Amino acid sequence: SAVISQKPSRDICQRGTSLTIQCQVDSQVTMMFWYRQQPGQSLTLIATANQGSEATYESGFVIDKFPISRPNLTFSTLTVSNMSPEDSSIYLCSVQGRHRYGYTFGSGTRLTVV
Amino acid sequence: AQSVTQPDIHITVSEGASLELRCNYSYGATPYLFWYVQSPGQGLQLLLKYFSGDTLVQGIKGFEAEFKRSQSSFNLRKPSVHWSDAAEYFCAVGAGGNKLVFGAGTILRVKS
Numbered sequence: 001s002a003v004i005s006q007k008p009s010r011d012i013c014q015r016g017t018s019l020t021i022q023c024q025v026d027s028q029v030t031m032m033f034w035y036r037q038q039p040g041q042s043l044t045l046i047a048t049a050n051q052g053s054e055a056t057y058e059s060g061f062v063i064d065k066f067p068i069s070r071p072n073l074t075f076s077t078l079t080v081s082n083m084s085p086e087d088s089s090i091y092l093c094s095v096q097g098r099h100r101y102g103y104t105f106g107s108g109t110r111l112t113v114v
Numbered sequence: 115a116q117s118v119t120q121p122d123i124h125i126t127v128s129e130g131a132s133l134e135l136r137c138n139y140s141y142g143a144t145p146y147l148f149w150y151v152q153s154p155g156q157g158l159q160l161l162l163k164y165f166s167g168d169t170l171v172q173g174i175k176g177f178e179a180e181f182k183r184s185q186s187s188f189n190l191r192k193p194s195v196h197w198s199d200a201a202e203y204f205c206a207v208g209a210g211g212n213k214l215v216f217g218a219g220t221i222l223r224v225k226s
Contacts, residue, residue: 004157031212042204042216043158092157101146101165101208105157 002027006093006106013083013113020079021109023093028073030096034066037090037108046091049076083113116141116209118217126223127195135190135220137179137205146208147188149179152219153201161203164188175199200224 003026013019023032034046047055047068055068070076080087093106117140127133139145146165150158162173169181179190188205205217 006157009155042218043214044216045213048212094158096212100212101148101163101214103160103214105150105159107155107157110155 001097001102001104002029002095004093004095004104004106006109008109009107010110011112013111015084015113017083018079018081019083019111020077021091021093023076023078023106025074025095030073032070032076033094033096033103034068034076034078035092035094035105037092039088043092046078080111083111085113087111088113116207116215118205118207118215120203120205120217120220122220123218124221124223126225129197129224129226130194133190133192133195133199133222135203135205135222137188137190137217138186139188139205139207140186141207141209145188147179147181148206148208148214149173149177149188149190150204150206150216151175151201152204158204161190195222195224197224197226 005024007022032049035043037043045058046061047057049055049068049070051070051073067079090108090110092108094103119138148163149161152158161177162171164171164181171179177192202219202221204219206214209215
């Protein structure tokens with residue numbers, strides 16, 4: 001399965017600022033996904049990022065708040081914009097392997113907004 | 115809409131004891147079901163999955179799960195828990211369009 005490198009692993013940010021999270025995969029993948037895991041909560045899909053097209057956002061998530069780039073088949077970024085303490089979460093990158101639902105997850109970015 | 119319920123937020127078992135983590139799903143069609151484990155500071159690791167066929171599925175680390183359509187359940191079991199199994203466990207259902215819907219997770223504590 002694919003190996004994912006996600007950076008940074010953690011960060012503490014001031015409210016009102018933005019943070020860009022990087023997801024690098026060691027092989028070419030078609031579909032990449034970004035999830036949010038709020039404290040004590042489960043994982044919620046933010047958006048699906050396909051190379052060469054705009055990301056598809058889930059209900060409750062908007063591009064202005066969570067812009068995503070997908071410049072090639074091995075890399076994606078998620079930006080958390082104009083952060084507030086409510087954005088404190090773990091953000092995870094995931095990719096789909098050869099098989100349907102064969103997902104691999106990155107180790108996550110633990111974000112704390114103060 | 116698809117949903118997954120994990121009724122137990124925390125479970126504590128003694129090392130060497132058996133374990134069962136509960137998962138109930140809501141999905142209109144034949145579900146694709148998964149169990150993931152997340153250790154502190156780590157990403158999610160797939161333990162096992164069910165797509166079709168034999169309803170008793172074997173996974174890694176000695177885990178197994180049984181799909182019961184009549185009960186809409188996919189409970190995870192292990193006959194003898196090790197201290198290294200302490201982690202958070204997530205049940206998920208494939209929700210179509212390559213999406214996964216996750217349950218809220220169950221935190222497993224293992225006491226020696």
